[in-house]
Amino acid sequence: MIWKRWSRSERTTAEAAPEALLAPGLSDASRFDPGLTGTTSTASDGPTVFAAGTADGTREARPAFLDTLWREPEEGPRNQALPRFSASASDDVESTDADSSLSRRKLALRDALGASQPVIGRESFAGRHDALAQLIGCIEQQRVHVVIYGERGIGKTSLAHVFAETAREARYLVLYGSCGTEAHFDAMFRAFAARIPRLYHKSVLPNSAEAERGDHFDTMLEEHFGPRELADLFADVTGTRVIIILDEYDRVLDPNFRRDVAELIKNLSDRAARVQLVLTGVAQNLDELIGYAPSIRRNIVGLPMRPLSAAEVREVIAIGEVAAEIRYSDEAVAMVTAMAGGSPYLVRLLAHQAGLAALTDKRSVVDEKHGRAAIERVLTDWNASLPRRVQASLGRDEARSQWPLLIAAARAGSSADGYFGVDDVYTELGGTQSPPLIERDLKRFAHPHDLLELHEFESEVRFRFRYPGVSSLLLMSAAMARMTP
Incomplete structure (x- = not known):
C-alpha cells in the first residue's frame, strides 16, 4: 500500500502510546516502559512488547477510536421511519424542495469522487x-x-x-x-x-x-x-x-x-x-x-505509478467541490492528504465521505470535523468487512501490546503478493529489535484462523496477512494516530 512510502521522519507525530490504550490489567512494567525508547520487555512465556516502531525512536500509537470498533452496537431510538432512496434508479430527483437539492448535490459528489469504480472519463480525471x-x-x-x-x-x-x-x-x-x-x-x-x-x-x-x-x-x-x-x-x-x-x-x-x-x-x-x-x-x-x-x-x-502529490490531491478534491457546490477547508484537505498517503483511491474515498458528512449537516464547507468523521466511517466499514474472529483477534490484549509490530508487518507486506519476511519487518522497525524475537512474535499471530499465514519458501519463513483488509485497517489506523493530538 501507499503508506509504506512515507519516510520515517513523517511518523514522528505518532509518539508514545497512551497508557489508556494499553490492554486493561497489564502493568506498565510488564507491557510498555515509556522511558525505554527502542527496547523490549520480555518474559519467558510472553510475547516481546515493542516500545519503538521506527528507527528514530518514535512509537506507533493505537488510536482510541479503534476500541469502539469491537464494542457491541448501541441500541438506537425506537419507532424511527425506515430509510428511503433519495433518487430513482435513473438518478432522477423529482421534487424541488431543499432536500431534493441536497440529494442532487450528493449524487453529483458521488459521480465526481466516488471511489468504488475507476475513473473512466477525463472530466473526473485529475493529476x-x-x-x-x-x-x-x-x-x-x-x-x-x-x-x-x-x-x-x-x-x-x-x-x-x-x-x-x-x-x-x-x-x-x-x-x-x-x-x-x-x-x-x-x-x-x-x-x-x-x-x-x-x-x-x-x-x-x-x-x-x-x-x-x-x-x-x-x-x-x-x-x-x-x-x-x-x-x-x-x-x-x-x-x-x-x-x-x-x-x-x-x-x-x-x-x-x-x-x-x-x-x-x-x-x-x-x-x-x-x-x-x-x-x-x-x-x-x-x-x-x-x-x-x-x-x-x-x-x-x-x-x-507514483503517489499523488499534495497539489494533485487538491486537483482531485476540486472536482468534487465544483460538482457538489461545496468547499473543503485547508484543514480538511490536509487531513485527507495525510491519511491517503498519495493513494488516489483513498483520496476519493475520504474526500467523498467527508463531503457527504458536510452535506448531511447541511453545510457547504467541509471542515476538520467532517474529515475525522470520514476517517472513522472508513475504518468502521473496513472493520465490518472482516470476519468476526479477525475482529476479535485485533481487539485482544496481545494485539494491543504488539501494535507497532503489526503496523510494521502491514508496511512490509505491501508487495503484490502480500508476503513479507522477518528481515522486511526488521527494516520497518528501524533495526531496533532482533530478528529472532520478531520471528517468534510474528508466529504468535500465525495460528489457524489468526491474523497471519505462515509459509516456507526454500527454507525461508514468509508471512502474509490472512485477509488483505487487516493490513489496510492497520495502516490507516497508524496514520490516524499521527493526527491525534
Whole structure:
C-alpha cells in the first residue's frame, strides 16, 4: 500500500502510546516502559512488547477510536421511519424542495469522487498528466509496448481508461480486457480478435464479400493457435492501429500465459505490426509482472505509478467541490492528504465521505470535523468487512501490546503478493529489535484462523496477512494516530 512510502521522519507525530490504550490489567512494567525508547520487555512465556516502531525512536500509537470498533452496537431510538432512496434508479430527483437539492448535490459528489469504480472519463480525471503524456508518447512516438505498474489503489486502471478514451478520439481501435486468475491465452486473444473488423486486414477489399458480411479477425484463426500465429495475423492489420489493454495482469496465475504474451510482444515488434499492448498490474518493479525476459526489454517501456502529490490531491478534491457546490477547508484537505498517503483511491474515498458528512449537516464547507468523521466511517466499514474472529483477534490484549509490530508487518507486506519476511519487518522497525524475537512474535499471530499465514519458501519463513483488509485497517489506523493530538 501507499503508506509504506512515507519516510520515517513523517511518523514522528505518532509518539508514545497512551497508557489508556494499553490492554486493561497489564502493568506498565510488564507491557510498555515509556522511558525505554527502542527496547523490549520480555518474559519467558510472553510475547516481546515493542516500545519503538521506527528507527528514530518514535512509537506507533493505537488510536482510541479503534476500541469502539469491537464494542457491541448501541441500541438506537425506537419507532424511527425506515430509510428511503433519495433518487430513482435513473438518478432522477423529482421534487424541488431543499432536500431534493441536497440529494442532487450528493449524487453529483458521488459521480465526481466516488471511489468504488475507476475513473473512466477525463472530466473526473485529475493529476497524472505526466503519466498520461508519457503513455501517449510511448505508443505514438516510440511504437513500443507499455507496462503500467504500481501498488493497489494507485490509479493504474483509471489511467488506462482515460488513455483509452483519448486514443479512441485519435481513431485508434482500443480493446480492453481484464485478466482473471484462470485466464487462457487463446480464449482471451480470440475474444480480442473478434472485435477487430476483417475490413482492417490487408487482404480484404472494402467491397469484398468478407467486408460486406462484417466478419472479424477471429474467423481467420485456427481452432488452436499460439503467439506466433496470432502475430502473423496481427502483422496484416492496415488502415488503423490497434491497442490491446490487459488490465490486472498480475492476477494471471498461469506462467504459460505470461510466456505467450512475452512471445507475442517480441513477434509483434519484430514484424513492426500495427498492434501494441498495454499491460497494467500490481507490482513494485517491471520484473514482477513480465519476469526475466531479456529478449523483449527493448520492446517495452515500464511506467511506474507514483503517489499523488499534495497539489494533485487538491486537483482531485476540486472536482468534487465544483460538482457538489461545496468547499473543503485547508484543514480538511490536509487531513485527507495525510491519511491517503498519495493513494488516489483513498483520496476519493475520504474526500467523498467527508463531503457527504458536510452535506448531511447541511453545510457547504467541509471542515476538520467532517474529515475525522470520514476517517472513522472508513475504518468502521473496513472493520465490518472482516470476519468476526479477525475482529476479535485485533481487539485482544496481545494485539494491543504488539501494535507497532503489526503496523510494521502491514508496511512490509505491501508487495503484490502480500508476503513479507522477518528481515522486511526488521527494516520497518528501524533495526531496533532482533530478528529472532520478531520471528517468534510474528508466529504468535500465525495460528489457524489468526491474523497471519505462515509459509516456507526454500527454507525461508514468509508471512502474509490472512485477509488483505487487516493490513489496510492497520495502516490507516497508524496514520490516524499521527493526527491525534
